[in-house]
Amino acid sequence: MHVLILGGTTEARALAGLLHDDVRVTSSLAGRVAAPRLPAGEVRIGGFGGADGLAAWLREHSVDAVIDATHPFAERISFNAAGAAATAHVPLLALRRPGWVPVAGDAWHEVDSLEAAAAALDGLDSRSDRVFLTTGRMGLAAFADRPEWFLVRSVDAPEAPMPARTEVLLDRGPFGLDGEREILARHRIDVLVTKDSGGAATAPKLQAAREAGLPVVVVRRPPVPQGVPTAATPEEAAAWVRKA
Incomplete structure (x- = not known):
């Protein structure tokens, strides 16, 4: 099984660590940070050329599942991922850490x-x-x-x-x-x-x-693309992959 993880977040690295002993994992990093912390498994750096380019990459590399674990504000890649996954008929999950909520004393x-x-x-x-x-x-x-x-x-x-x-x-x-x-x-x-x-x-x-x-x-963070299921933790995302 080949899983593509999009994003260089802490959650993305944790998910790669949970999965790489059992499945082939490729993590894709945007390349905006000069010295990123690299996850376990294979790593690629750089864009795909929009939704069509990502869809072609998914087909070419026989990807079985995609995890969008990008930053919650990486809106463009999230929508490109949704479009590419639909075009390539590959299941997609968004891994999103819970947002912050104000508490007493916050202004x-x-x-x-x-x-x-x-x-x-x-x-x-x-x-x-x-x-x-x-x-x-x-x-x-x-x-x-x-x-x-x-x-x-x-x-x-x-x-x-x-x-x-x-x-x-x-x-x-x-x-x-x-x-x-x-x-x-x-x-x-x-x-x-x-x-x-x-x-x-x-x-x-x-x-x-x-x-x-x-x-x-x-x-406020932008919404996840409509119809894309979400997970709140790397553990939830890993369980989803194993059921995919």
Whole structure:
């Protein structure tokens, strides 16, 4: 059995580790990170050329099942995967870690896009001149015209366009609570902007913001393509593969 896992997420690597002793596993990474953490099994890096290119790859390599374990915000590849799997008549499962939910003490402002997140900075009740931006390096253009000072955290260095007043913090999760508290205090952060990536690796920043009484602008994740079944954990996804 040949399984294609899309994505370089923590869950994707865990799933590859669960499966590679029993089935042939190929993990496909987008190639956006310079030094990705490689999973067990075979690895390919780069795009497929859209849904048609992916469908052709599935046929050429006799793939029996596809797991979309990409980042929850990798909307384009998720829809390409759905189209390709339907064209090639290959079963598809989306592996999505549960999203975050606000708890008592949180001051969340939920929006549907990075552009809306940038606009939301104008409507915050508290002073918001110093922003901790943890949405990744690919969407900084949405904030390029903002006057605030931004601390941008990403794995690799971002490229223009980006806000004029930007300090870059190169780091890779998981992040601990003490470290997140220290960042908020040292940089005198007024507001946190993040995507609802879910999972535990980057969640401590939410607790640190809650403790500091900071507002948090949260970008909601896009939906999984219609008709695609989902699993919340690598273990659930591995069980689905073995039944496929």
